[in-house]
Each structure stands twice: as C-alpha cells, then as structure tokens.
Amino acid sequence: MIMYTSKKGVYTNPLNIFGHGGGKIKRKLIFAVLIFLALTLALSANTVSAVSQNQTNATDKVQTTTQQVNTDTSNKTEDSTEKVTTTNSTGTTSTTSKSSTSSKNTSSSNNESQIAAGSAAGSTTTIKVLIYNGAYASANCVSGLKTILSNANSNNLVSGVKFTYTTTTKITSSILSGYDVLIMPGGSGGYYYLNSGSISASAIKSFVANGGGYIGICAGAYAAVASVDGKYNGWGIAPNVNAKVVSYVGNLAMQFTSAGTQLLGRSGTITVNHYNGAAMYTTSSTAKILATYADSKTGYKGYADIVSDYYGEGRSVLLGSHLELSPQYPDILAKLIAWAADVSTESSTTTVSVSQVASAASSVKSFIESNQRLPNYVTISGEQVTMSEFLYLLTTGTIQVNSGSTTAITVKNVDSATNSTENVESGNILKSEYLKIAESIQNFINTNGRAPNYATTTLGKISYESLIYVFSRIVAFYDDNNRLPNYVSVKSWSSQTGGSTTSGSTTTDSSLQKYLVATSNAQSTSSTIKNLAASIISGKTTTYAKAQAIFNWVRDNVSYSFYYNTQKGALGTYSSRSGNCCDMAHLVVALARAAGIPARYQYGTCTFSSGTYGHVWAQLYVNGKWYYADAVSTRNTFGTINNWNLNTYTLYGTYAELPF
Missing domain, CATH: 3.40.50.880 (Class I glutamine amidotransferase (GATase) domain)
Structure with a gap:
C-alpha cells in the first residue's frame, strides 16, 4: 500500500x-x-x-x-x-x-x-x-x-x-x-x-x-x-x-x-x-x-x-x-x-439579455468618444464585464439580432488580447461582412479563451480596440433603431484616439500607479523578488495567467504562521517560507508589482469557521477587475475566497501600503 x-x-x-x-x-x-x-x-x-x-x-x-x-x-x-x-x-x-x-x-x-x-x-x-x-x-x-x-x-x-x-x-x-x-x-x-x-x-x-x-x-x-x-x-x-x-x-x-x-x-x-x-x-x-x-x-x-x-x-x-x-x-x-x-x-453561469448588451454598447460608445480610450469595464445587470468579455457579448448579440434570436447570452471568462495589431484603411464594411467578422471573433474566443489581436477584413487588419468600438457602434445603432445598420465606417484606432492604445491597461492608468511602486515591506524592485517573479510567470502570455501563477506560488509554497501585524515583509516571508496574513499579502503584492500587475491590500474583520478576526488580504488588478488574492489557505483560488465568509465581513480600509 x-x-x-x-x-x-x-x-x-x-x-x-x-x-x-x-x-x-x-x-x-x-x-x-x-x-x-x-x-x-x-x-x-x-x-x-x-x-x-x-x-x-x-x-x-x-x-x-x-x-x-x-x-x-x-x-x-x-x-x-x-x-x-x-x-x-x-x-x-x-x-x-x-x-x-x-x-x-x-x-x-x-x-x-x-x-x-x-x-x-x-x-x-x-x-x-x-x-x-x-x-x-x-x-x-x-x-x-x-x-x-x-x-x-x-x-x-x-x-x-x-x-x-x-x-x-x-x-x-x-x-x-x-x-x-x-x-x-x-x-x-x-x-x-x-x-x-x-x-x-x-x-x-x-x-x-x-x-x-x-x-x-x-x-x-x-x-x-x-x-x-x-x-x-x-x-x-x-x-x-x-x-x-x-x-x-x-x-x-x-x-x-x-x-x-x-x-x-x-x-x-x-x-x-x-x-x-x-x-x-x-x-x-x-x-x-x-x-x-x-x-x-x-x-x-x-x-x-x-x-x-x-x-x-x-x-x-x-x-x-x-x-x-x-x-x-x-x-x-x-x-x-x-x-x-x-x-x-450551465445554471451556475451569469447571463444577460440582448437588450442589456445593447444598452451597455451605447454607454461604451459614448465613453470611447469622450475619453479617446476604452473603459476598464462596463457594468451589466450589476456584473462588471471586462472589455474582452464585452467583445464576446457584442459579437454574439450582433449575430443573435440578425437571426432574430432573443436567447440570453452567457458571460464568459475571456482573457484580453495579447498583442493588439492594426493595419487598416479608412472605409465602410457592409453588413454581410461584419456579420462574418462577428462569427469569426466568436469562434476564436470559444476556441482560445481570449480575444483576438485583430480581425482580417477587406480594409485590412482591425485591432482588438477598434473591434470593440466598431461593434459597440453597431449594437448601439440597434439600441436606437431596433435594427442593425447596413454598413459601419471604420478608421484606425490611433486616428480616433490620438494614438492611445489604452484598453483598461493595468500599467498605463494613472490612478493605478500607486499600486505599482515598491514599499518598505513590498520590495518589488529587489533583485530577489524580481527574479522570483520572472521565474513564476515564465511562459505565461496573459496578465490573468501571470497573476494566477503568482497567487498559486505563494499559496502553495508559504505556510501560515500566527502573529500580529507585519514582522517579515515580502523578503523575509520568502526567505522563511512562512508568514501571517500581513506578510503573505506583502509577498503577493511585491511579486505582482514586480511583474507589472497593480496590487493593493485590504483590511477588515472576517468570519472564519473558528470565529471572527481581523484579517489582511491582497487584491490584484487584471483586465479591468480587482481579484481577491488571499493566499493564507489552500482552499482559496485566485479570485475566490473559501476560508472566510464574503457575505458578512466588514472592510476597514484599502491601501497601496499597509500601515501596520
């Protein structure tokens, strides 16, 4: 045996x-x-x-x-x-x-x-x-x-x-x-x-x-x-x-x-x-x-x-x-x-109606035209939907409107494009062609689990960002007129946004910069942390995969030790391979920041099976969303908390640098 x-x-x-x-x-x-x-x-x-x-x-x-x-x-x-x-x-x-x-x-x-x-x-x-x-x-x-x-x-x-x-x-x-x-x-x-x-x-x-x-x-x-x-x-x-x-x-x-x-x-x-x-x-x-x-x-x-x-x-x-x-x-x-x-x-998935997607398309279209960039996410029926996920909803909605289907659309977990590319001439794309493009995008996402970098058209390659804008305009037209347009005009993304390619990018949004800097306990510029982060994310092609790998490494390689407040910081926690919730969060935050992923701390009181206690955990910003990254328990996964009750906790603060 x-x-x-x-x-x-x-x-x-x-x-x-x-x-x-x-x-x-x-x-x-x-x-x-x-x-x-x-x-x-x-x-x-x-x-x-x-x-x-x-x-x-x-x-x-x-x-x-x-x-x-x-x-x-x-x-x-x-x-x-x-x-x-x-x-x-x-x-x-x-x-x-x-x-x-x-x-x-x-x-x-x-x-x-x-x-x-x-x-x-x-x-x-x-x-x-x-x-x-x-x-x-x-x-x-x-x-x-x-x-x-x-x-x-x-x-x-x-x-x-x-x-x-x-x-x-x-x-x-x-x-x-x-x-x-x-x-x-x-x-x-x-x-x-x-x-x-x-x-x-x-x-x-x-x-x-x-x-x-x-x-x-x-x-x-x-x-x-x-x-x-x-x-x-x-x-x-x-x-x-x-x-x-x-x-x-x-x-x-x-x-x-x-x-x-x-x-x-x-x-x-x-x-x-x-x-x-x-x-x-x-x-x-x-x-x-x-x-x-x-x-x-x-x-x-x-x-x-x-x-x-x-x-x-x-x-x-x-x-x-x-x-x-x-x-x-x-x-x-x-x-x-x-x-x-x-x-x-399938009953556990989130679904939205075509009319909800159409209303969201109008909002995204207006945001792009006002801010010359993509939003980080759009909220549909209380659910934060990333732009890569929204592209799937847009293309599926377009196909369903054309066929007359009113079936609810499942919100899929879709990674962002890995290397957006564009080489397109200005012009019009007829309805028959944009419907084929929609089917092509839908098939790509279903096969690869991520958004395409571009779509090939009669006008050339349309980038990931432009595809979101183009189909937002198509579905917004439907929202206003109750029918699809006969054609849609296309320009390069750079000509419409003044050169900006930001699409909810985690590293270019100024509001996120404070979540990328090294601190005294999250030493993300340390060669030890940088080398460790590089080894963990090696071969990972998406931000989500990198963030998940960092979380998994800390969860699986660092054991929990009980003591109060910060004692070791990221470097000490890595060296000893043990730490309390504060120090394990420091290591998650430091590794994420070293990999260019914004990371922050949250502090509150949480109800565990053994009682209610003060607790600290990390959050990582990926594709327009903050994901839970509480590595203290092997029961937790990236984005999911299983060892304490998310419905009853009290949040006291969110920090770029933990004050204790």
Missing part, C-alpha cells in the same frame, strides 16, 4: 512498489506476500462465518459507506451473490438520477423520492458516485475524494447539484447498478487494476457503454485508456486516448486548454500534485484535451493531463495528476464528475 506522508503529497513506499503508474514490476516477492494474505483472509472468513450466520462469505462481502440525509443502518438487502452494507449519513433534495436503481439501493432510493416530493421539482440533481477502495487503491486518494465531494456539497461548487458517494472493495455489474459515476482512484498501478480479481472489466465496460460515467485518476487513467505505449492495453473505455508511462513524483504545472476553460471555468496554469501519472494523447477529435502538462518535469510537456472521451452512451474523464491531494481543487473535480454524469453545469 502506498503511503502519503506530507501535505504536498510526498509519499513513502516501503515495498518499493512504484504505483500510480503503468509499468509492470518484479513480482515474486509480492506474489508470496499475496498468497500469505489470501490464506490469512480465508482463515478469517471461515472464522467470521462460524460466529455469525447472518454474514455471507467474506470474499463475497462488499463494505460501502454512502453519504445521504438520515443515519439508517437498517437499509441492508441481499442478492444471491453479494452482501452490500449501506450506511446513510447525508443527503439533500434530489431529482431522480439518470441511472436505474437496484434492490440493494431500494430503501435509499425510496427515501430520496419522499424528500423530492416535498420540494420544488427539479431544484437539485443528485449524482451518485461509487469510489473503488479495494485492492491496490490508495487510501489517501480515496480519502481525498471524499473530502472533495463533501466540499463540493457544502460550498455548492456545482449549482443545483449534490453528490452522494459510496466506497466499495469490489466491482461487479450488480454493485455498479444504481450509480451514475464510477471513480477509480490512484493506487499501485493501472496494470494491477486490470489484473485484479476484485474488479470486473466487463462490468465496468458495460456500465459506461450503457450511460454511466467514469473518472480515472492516475492508475485509474492508465487502466482506462486504449493502450499504454509499449506496455499493455487498457479497458478501452476512453477508446480515443493512449498513454505514455511517466516517472515523476512531486508538484508540477498544469495548463488549461480552451476546451478546459469552457467546461471548468478555469484558465492559465495551476500547481498540481503528481505521482507517476499518465501523459496522454488523443487519436481522434472525439476525445478532448482539457489540460496539459505545462512544464517538462514529466518529460512530456504539452501532453494531456486531463482528457475527456466517450464510450458507447457513457463518458470518461482521465487525469494524470491528483487534484484530490494537496493542493486540492474541488471545483474542478466536481465539474468533471458532473460532466461524466452528463449533468449540465
């Missing part, structure tokens, strides 16, 4: 069985140990049978623990071959799950139906998850998955969805019946899962083929692919995915693809835990790469770390790295499980 001994997922392996990976190992000693254990278990089973006539043979008993509402240890039924003991402990209002129930879950299912009958129909969907916890599975991985699912429920990470989980030491068709998703966690290796007598390959393949979902992590991914190059064939429930064996243990960088951003609401890179997990590649466009290895630690930079595929009527998601271990990412895993269960997560 592999043991995980540190919060960073450093493992000890006393038997020297290098698992989670896909390679075969020397097995004589292991076979001897297994034979001994088998004899021991057989003797134990006979003893148990003699003591209690109500128990089946130990080799046919499956221990399960299910989370639902009421504790009820009486929900036990039997079929002719297995005994399944189900212990209910938490649960919520649910609609009927898409999987059929079996006799072993009848009592539980009836309870759920009664709860649903007294609630608003369709208010919550319950996804039933089965986690393998038998031979060769890592107990730490299973424990991490339980924590992830509990976190997803308590923090409502997937809107309208609740998860229940069950662990099982054996996998058969009858056990799988009634569940929506099977998770095969990390363990000794995919090869061992494939050859385990406790795991029925035909049952798993039938389960997925008939609409079940599959999540394979590390060893579970190796076992599920079509082929592990040069080693063995997997179950093939991700038929369009192959894997290469990796030998690397430790943290590494994972980067989201545009498909991953669209599904998971994440972009840029994050630090993840890795233990010899697969480097995967696809053999068909049916399979989608959601995230890749962003560095060379595995030897396979650019290969897939997370990939999705289809098998029959079901869906599979494979992960090389361990998002269930520290640092944990419950939001990502929860959304992947929901996708595997074929449950839509």
Whole structure:
C-alpha cells in the first residue's frame, strides 16, 4: 500500500512498489506476500462465518459507506451473490438520477423520492458516485475524494447539484447498478487494476457503454485508456486516448486548454500534485484535451493531463495528476464528475439579455468618444464585464439580432488580447461582412479563451480596440433603431484616439500607479523578488495567467504562521517560507508589482469557521477587475475566497501600503 506522508503529497513506499503508474514490476516477492494474505483472509472468513450466520462469505462481502440525509443502518438487502452494507449519513433534495436503481439501493432510493416530493421539482440533481477502495487503491486518494465531494456539497461548487458517494472493495455489474459515476482512484498501478480479481472489466465496460460515467485518476487513467505505449492495453473505455508511462513524483504545472476553460471555468496554469501519472494523447477529435502538462518535469510537456472521451452512451474523464491531494481543487473535480454524469453545469453561469448588451454598447460608445480610450469595464445587470468579455457579448448579440434570436447570452471568462495589431484603411464594411467578422471573433474566443489581436477584413487588419468600438457602434445603432445598420465606417484606432492604445491597461492608468511602486515591506524592485517573479510567470502570455501563477506560488509554497501585524515583509516571508496574513499579502503584492500587475491590500474583520478576526488580504488588478488574492489557505483560488465568509465581513480600509 502506498503511503502519503506530507501535505504536498510526498509519499513513502516501503515495498518499493512504484504505483500510480503503468509499468509492470518484479513480482515474486509480492506474489508470496499475496498468497500469505489470501490464506490469512480465508482463515478469517471461515472464522467470521462460524460466529455469525447472518454474514455471507467474506470474499463475497462488499463494505460501502454512502453519504445521504438520515443515519439508517437498517437499509441492508441481499442478492444471491453479494452482501452490500449501506450506511446513510447525508443527503439533500434530489431529482431522480439518470441511472436505474437496484434492490440493494431500494430503501435509499425510496427515501430520496419522499424528500423530492416535498420540494420544488427539479431544484437539485443528485449524482451518485461509487469510489473503488479495494485492492491496490490508495487510501489517501480515496480519502481525498471524499473530502472533495463533501466540499463540493457544502460550498455548492456545482449549482443545483449534490453528490452522494459510496466506497466499495469490489466491482461487479450488480454493485455498479444504481450509480451514475464510477471513480477509480490512484493506487499501485493501472496494470494491477486490470489484473485484479476484485474488479470486473466487463462490468465496468458495460456500465459506461450503457450511460454511466467514469473518472480515472492516475492508475485509474492508465487502466482506462486504449493502450499504454509499449506496455499493455487498457479497458478501452476512453477508446480515443493512449498513454505514455511517466516517472515523476512531486508538484508540477498544469495548463488549461480552451476546451478546459469552457467546461471548468478555469484558465492559465495551476500547481498540481503528481505521482507517476499518465501523459496522454488523443487519436481522434472525439476525445478532448482539457489540460496539459505545462512544464517538462514529466518529460512530456504539452501532453494531456486531463482528457475527456466517450464510450458507447457513457463518458470518461482521465487525469494524470491528483487534484484530490494537496493542493486540492474541488471545483474542478466536481465539474468533471458532473460532466461524466452528463449533468449540465450551465445554471451556475451569469447571463444577460440582448437588450442589456445593447444598452451597455451605447454607454461604451459614448465613453470611447469622450475619453479617446476604452473603459476598464462596463457594468451589466450589476456584473462588471471586462472589455474582452464585452467583445464576446457584442459579437454574439450582433449575430443573435440578425437571426432574430432573443436567447440570453452567457458571460464568459475571456482573457484580453495579447498583442493588439492594426493595419487598416479608412472605409465602410457592409453588413454581410461584419456579420462574418462577428462569427469569426466568436469562434476564436470559444476556441482560445481570449480575444483576438485583430480581425482580417477587406480594409485590412482591425485591432482588438477598434473591434470593440466598431461593434459597440453597431449594437448601439440597434439600441436606437431596433435594427442593425447596413454598413459601419471604420478608421484606425490611433486616428480616433490620438494614438492611445489604452484598453483598461493595468500599467498605463494613472490612478493605478500607486499600486505599482515598491514599499518598505513590498520590495518589488529587489533583485530577489524580481527574479522570483520572472521565474513564476515564465511562459505565461496573459496578465490573468501571470497573476494566477503568482497567487498559486505563494499559496502553495508559504505556510501560515500566527502573529500580529507585519514582522517579515515580502523578503523575509520568502526567505522563511512562512508568514501571517500581513506578510503573505506583502509577498503577493511585491511579486505582482514586480511583474507589472497593480496590487493593493485590504483590511477588515472576517468570519472564519473558528470565529471572527481581523484579517489582511491582497487584491490584484487584471483586465479591468480587482481579484481577491488571499493566499493564507489552500482552499482559496485566485479570485475566490473559501476560508472566510464574503457575505458578512466588514472592510476597514484599502491601501497601496499597509500601515501596520
């Protein structure tokens, strides 16, 4: 059994069985140990049978623990071959799950139906998850998955969805019946899962083929692919995915693809835990790469770390790295499980109407013409929308107005253009052409997760800034006239703004300059800080990705220490790798400023699970928005606070330099 001994997922392996990976190992000693254990278990089973006539043979008993509402240890039924003991402990209002129930879950299912009958129909969907916890599975991985699912429920990470989980030491068709998703966690290796007598390959393949979902992590991914190059064939429930064996243990960088951003609401890179997990590649466009290895630690930079595929009527998601271990990412895993269960997560997104976009377009048009630059953001229905996000709304709105559609438009997380370029002649663009440009921009954003640097037209290349202005004028015309214009006039951005290319730039707005200067405790001009910042943001092409990388580095590499006020500053915190909230904020601020990203402090009283206290956190300015960057807890992500209540805190001050 592999043991995980540190919060960073450093493992000890006393038997020297290098698992989670896909390679075969020397097995004589292991076979001897297994034979001994088998004899021991057989003797134990006979003893148990003699003591209690109500128990089946130990080799046919499956221990399960299910989370639902009421504790009820009486929900036990039997079929002719297995005994399944189900212990209910938490649960919520649910609609009927898409999987059929079996006799072993009848009592539980009836309870759920009664709860649903007294609630608003369709208010919550319950996804039933089965986690393998038998031979060769890592107990730490299973424990991490339980924590992830509990976190997803308590923090409502997937809107309208609740998860229940069950662990099982054996996998058969009858056990799988009634569940929506099977998770095969990390363990000794995919090869061992494939050859385990406790795991029925035909049952798993039938389960997925008939609409079940599959999540394979590390060893579970190796076992599920079509082929592990040069080693063995997997179950093939991700038929369009192959894997290469990796030998690397430790943290590494994972980067989201545009498909991953669209599904998971994440972009840029994050630090993840890795233990010899697969480097995967696809053999068909049916399979989608959601995230890749962003560095060379595995030897396979650019290969897939997370990939999705289809098998029959079901869906599979494979992960090389361990998002269930520290640092944990419950939001990502929860959304992947929901996708595997074929449950839509779109209800958690913000939508706006075409008329709201049209009204905002009129405001943006007026701002540009009055100030000769783009605004940092526009507020639509109380939501701050960046200019890159607004370009998506403008182009989508234009297309929908032309087609007569009144469907609400989803506000997407869109990074800004990376290198705006323009070489355009003055002239007019007809309606037929600007509609094609709108479709091109929309497709680019959906594919790349960012705004384009320019659009190619009959007049030449129109820059990112000009595109926002042009489509603001088009949609503003619709706002005034209830129809689209027959053409739109185009000039170069520089001729309209006197040479200004500011588009909410974080480094040119004079009001932000005070958030870029070095201070006595945020020593952003120190060579140590500058070099560290440069190494952290290396390879990052967007401001958001740089800010996220800085936040992640401090969160994952500096431990929290309790003391009052500033004692170390950024340099001292970096040197000691520890600090309180003030000093961790100093390091975040210093690194951000060294990277040219405006950063500031906020101070207030915040309610944590342990009580209400004074607290300091950082905020970073990216693409026209201030993002929370509270690095004191691994539960927090860039822009999101999970360790204290944002709805009840009292803000006392916002500072360019912390006064205490």
